[in-house]
Structures are given as C-alpha cells and as structure tokens.
Amino acid sequence: MSNPASILGVYISIPFCRAKCSYCNFASGVFGSERMAAYIDMLTADIRAIPERADAWGAKLPEIADSLYFGGGTPSLLSPEQMRQIMQALQEVFSFTSSAEITLECAPGQLSEDLLQSIPGLRFNRVSLGVQSFVDQEAAAVGRLHTRGITLKEIERLRAAGMDDINVDLIAGLPHQTRESWNVSLAEAIATGVPHLSVYMLDVDEDSRLGREMIAGGTRYGVGMVPNEQTIAEMYTEACERFAAAGIAHYEISNFARAGHESRHNLKYWTLQPYVGFGLDAHSFLPTTDGRAIRVGTTDDLTMYLDPSRSCGELETITPVSTAEALEEAWFLGLRLTGGVSLRSMERRFGEAATPMFQSILFDCEQQGLLEREDDTVRLTPCGRLFSNDVFARFLGVLPEQETAANPLQEQGVGA
Numbered sequence: 001m002s003n004p005a006s007i008l009g010v011y012i013s014i015p016f017c018r019a020k021c022s023y024c025n026f027a028s029g030v031f032g033s034e035r036m037a038a039y040i041d042m043l044t045a046d047i048r049a050i051p052e053r054a055d056a057w058g059a060k061l062p063e064i065a066d067s068l069y070f071g072g073g074t075p076s077l078l079s080p081e082q083m084r085q086i087m088q089a090l091q092e093v094f095s096f097t098s099s100a101e102i103t104l105e106c107a108p109g110q111l112s113e114d115l116l117q118s119i120p121g122l123r124f125n126r127v128s129l130g131v132q133s134f135v136d137q138e139a140a141a142v143g144r145l146h147t148r149g150i151t152l153k154e155i156e157r158l159r160a161a162g163m164d165d166i167n168v169d170l171i172a173g174l175p176h177q178t179r180e181s182w183n184v185s186l187a188e189a190i191a192t193g194v195p196h197l198s199v200y201m202l203d204v205d206e207d208s209r210l211g212r213e214m215i216a217g218g219t220r221y222g223v224g225m226v227p228n229e230q231t232i233a234e235m236y237t238e239a240c241e242r243f244a245a246a247g248i249a250h251y252e253i254s255n256f257a258r259a260g261h262e263s264r265h266n267l268k269y270w271t272l273q274p275y276v277g278f279g280l281d282a283h284s285f286l287p288t289t290d291g292r293a294i295r296v297g298t299t300d301d302l303t304m305y306l307d308p309s310r311s312c313g314e315l316e317t318i319t320p321v322s323t324a325e326a327l328e329e330a331w332f333l334g335l336r337l338t339g340g341v342s343l344r345s346m347e348r349r350f351g352e353a354a355t356p357m358f359q360s361i362l363f364d365c366e367q368q369g370l371l372e373r374e375d376d377t378v379r380l381t382p383c384g385r386l387f388s389n390d391v392f393a394r395f396l397g398v399l400p401e402q403e404t405a406a407n408p409l410q411e412q413g414v415g416a
Contacts, residue, residue: 008062009268010094012043012086013279014075015302017107019143038306040082043279044089046312050276051093053312059286059294062274066097067265069105074130076106080118087122101126101264103167108146108154116161127158128167128198133174133181134188141175141225148188155192165261166194172235173202175225182235183242190246195261199239200254201232233386240382253336253385270333272326280305285321293321327354332392335371340379361394 016036054061068090078086096102103126104119133139134148146154158166168189172182189197227235240250248256252270255263268275269285272293276284281300287293297317299305305315321329327350334341346354362378365371370384370391384391 006062006064007097007273008065008094009067009265009273009275010065010069010090011265011275011277011282012068012070012075013072013277013282013298014070014078015039015073015280016077017072017074019145035302035306036078036082039279039302040078040085042306044085047086047089047093047278049312050278053316054276054286056313057286057294057296057318058288058290060289061276061286063093063095064097065094066100067268067275068096068100068102069265070103071105073105074107074110075104076111076115078115079112080114080122083115083118083122096123103128103263103265105130106154107144108151110145111154111157116157119161119163125163126165126167127163128169128196129154131168131189132171133177134185135177135181138174138176138181138185152192155194165196166192167196167198167263168192168194169198169200170239171200171202172239173227173232177225177227177235179231179234179238182238186239186242190242190248195248195258196263197243197248197256198254199236199256201236202226236386237382240385249338251338253380253388270336272330272333288320292323293326295319295321323350326350328395328398331358331395335378335380335391336388338379340374340377343376343378357398358395361398365391365394 016039051061090096100123102122102124104124105128107130129151130144131139131146131151132142132144134151136147139146155166170185170189239256243256244250248258250256251262252266255266257263265275267273272285274286276286277296277298280298280302282298284296285293286296295318297319299315304310327346330346330349331341343355362371362373365384366373369381370387371378372381380388380391
C-alpha cells in the first residue's frame with residue numbers, strides 16, 4: 001500500500017470571473033479573453049517546468065497524484081481546448097491514479113454545453129458549485145449572476161451528464177440574510193441531494209470590497225444589512241444541526257459529506273500531505289531532501305505572472321517549514337477535522353515531546369469548553385468550532401526550533 005506522503009495533490013488556479021463578488025478575497029477578477037489565452041500558455045509552461053523547479057527548491061516531487069482541483073475564479077469559463085492544453089501538460093509530468101478525484105469549480109449558469117459534454121473525456125468526476133445562497137436577493141446583493149432556478153437547473157444538467165459527485169458552497173452572513181432566509185437555503189441545499197456541502201462564515205478583511213467597506217464603516221455593498229456575529233454563529237450552528245439530521249456528516253469545520261464523498265483534495269491540506277499548486281496565488285507544500293518540508297507561494301499579481309520576461313523564480317516565495325512549525329501545524333490543522341488529533345499518532349510522528357509541551361493549552365481549552373478528549377483523541381467541541389481561530393492561535397509560537405522530528409510528511413492521518 002502506498003505511503004500517503006508519496007501521493008500528490010495538484011491544484012490549478014484559474015483567476016478569471018464574469019463578475020467579481022463583493023465578498024471575494026481571492027486573487028481573481030474580470031479580464032479579457034486575450035489575457036486568458038496568455039495565462040494558459042504561462043500556466044502550462046510552469047507545469048512542464050515543475051520537475052526542475054522542485055530540484056532547485058531541494059524538494060521531493062511525487063510523480064503519482066490522486067487528486068486534481070481546478071479552482072478560481074471560475075474555471076468553468078475555460079473552453080474544452082484550453083482544458084485539454086492544461087491536462088496535456090499535467091499528464092506529461094504526473095501519473096494520475098485511475099481513481100483520482102478531479103474537481104472543477106463552477107459558478108451556476110456558467111458551464112458551457114461544450115465543456116459539459118467534454119467532462120468525461122477530461123476525466124472530471126466532481127464539481128463544486130459556488131452557490132452561496134438559494135435566495136435570489138442575497139445572491140444578487142453580492143454580485144452573483146445566478147438565481148435559485150439557474151442553480152437547480154445546473155445540478156440537473158450535471159446529473160444528466162453523469163456527474164453525481166457535486167458540492168454546494170453556502171456563505172452564512174451575506175447582506176440581507178436572516179435566520180429565516182438562511183433556513184430556506186439550508187432546506188434547498190439538503191433537498192438537492194448533493195453528497196457534499198460547504199458552509200463558510202463571512203470573512204471581514206481588507207482583501208474584499210465588502211470587507212473593506214465594513215472595516216471603514218461605509219454603507220456600500222449592503223453593509224448595513226450584514227447580520228451581526230452572533231446571528232452568523234447561530235446560522236452556522238443551525239447548518240450543523242440540519243445537515244446532521246439529514247445524514248450529512250460534519251467532517252471538517254466548514255465541510256459536510258455523505259459517507260465516501262469527503263473531499264480527498266482538501267483533506268491533503270488538513271493532514272499535511274504533499275500538494276503542488278500552479279497559477280496565480282497558488283501554493284505548494286512539499287517534503288525536502290533534508291527530511292523537512294517547504295511551502296511555496298506564487299505571486300497574486302496577474303501582470304507580473306503574464307510578463308513573458310519573468311522567470312519562475314521571480315514569482316515564488318519559498319518558506320522552509322521548521323520542525324517546530326510542522327508540529328504546530330499538525331495540531332491546528334488536525335483540529336480542523338471532526339475526528340480530531342490522536343495523541344499517539346502525534347508522538348509517533350514527532351517524538352514523545354510532541355504532546356507534553358501542549359498540555360497546558362489542551363487543559364485550558366478543555367476547561368473553557370473549547371476542546372474535549374475521548375481516549376487518546378482531542379477534538380474541538382461545537383463551541384470550539386465557533387472560536388476555532390482563537391484556539392488555533394494558542395498553538396502558534398509555543399515551541400523553540402527543535403531537531404527531534406524526521407520528515408514532517410513521513411506519517412499521515414493525524415486526524416483520520
């Protein structure tokens with residue numbers, strides 16, 4: 001049986017949209033078709049260059065991949081031929097397993113018939129729909145171009161084309177949203193019968209127009225109609241309860257799935273398995289030849305990315321992951337999973353010192369009702385999930401740099 005650390009996940013960033021949503025904090029935008037064509041050329045060149053780049057980083061690049069995720073932006077805006085260009089470049093570098101999970105992000109109503117009919121040949125077997133709300137007023141208020149009717153029709157089209165593994169994204173906290181309208185979206189999401197659902201609480205930061213307006217105390221983008229934090233927390237809790245009652249298990253803070261439909265690609269992020277990203281603002285996490293790991297980030301500046309005179313090295317930020325950082329990440333990423341963190345697995349992976357130094361944090365969080373223990377497993381409580389960022393912050397900067405661990409990727413499944 002293959003070691004999970006030898007199986008790669010691949011992410012492709014397609015940063016093009018028909019409209020920029022007010023809540024969006026990703027490196028994406030509305031650009032012309034000529035920039036999209038140039039982007040595909042640069043992207044495929046970077047894919048083909050990755051073996052040499054990985055050597056230059058001192059990284060070990062697995063050749064076998066079992067997940068591929070096209071995110072964005074709106075990757076479904078690409079033509080079948082552009083998709084084939086990307087797939088050809090990927091297949092020249094990586095071997096994808098016969099059961100590989102291959103996901104395409106779509107905006108409802110923005111999947112052409114040509115691309116839909118090409119899905120089987122391109123090996124896509126999973127689609128993630130950025131619905132955000134089934135209430136038309138809420139979707140329109142943040143710049144979404146679809147309606148409830150368009151979304152339901154899109155799900156029908158996908159199923160008619162043989163695509164049953166579908167995820168629906170929802171956001172709690174949109175302008176005009178109320179507890180009552182949120183329950184409408186939850187009911188609609190459950191009624192679709194899709195096997196995977198994601199629920200995100202609205203991010204308020206300076207990287208989105210809505211977030212900047214809220215921070216500045218402005219009035220644009222429906223700021224005055226954004227629910228307060230308490231209401232958003234209640235919406236999230238309601239989603240957890242409604243999905244559980246419908247048999248859709250809560251397996252990660254923001255993700256819910258029927259048995260066997262958990263996102264394999266996203267699980268790589270939360271269990272520190274290796275992945276490599278290509279394109280604007282993409283990120284990679286790879287083991288190194290000296291037994292550690294590195295994170296690599298790509299620029300979020302599209303003009304720089306498309307500059308024909310640039311080299312790959314000019315676009316990258318390379319960050320070594322120290323032993324202490326790997327241990328801290330294993331804690332807070334593992335705690336994202338409902339299965340929690342196994343103390344014995346942590347000690348096998350990082351040595352006997354992996355858990356004692358965190359005991360005071362664990363004890364304090366237990367006393368505050370944020371964590372709970374069962375046998376040797378520690379997990380977030382329902383309250384802890386609501387305050388997860390506060391919990392995770394306690395695990396950062398606790399340890400001095402140590403030399404006790406081998407490859408941080410040598411054993412996986414901390415939360416599995």
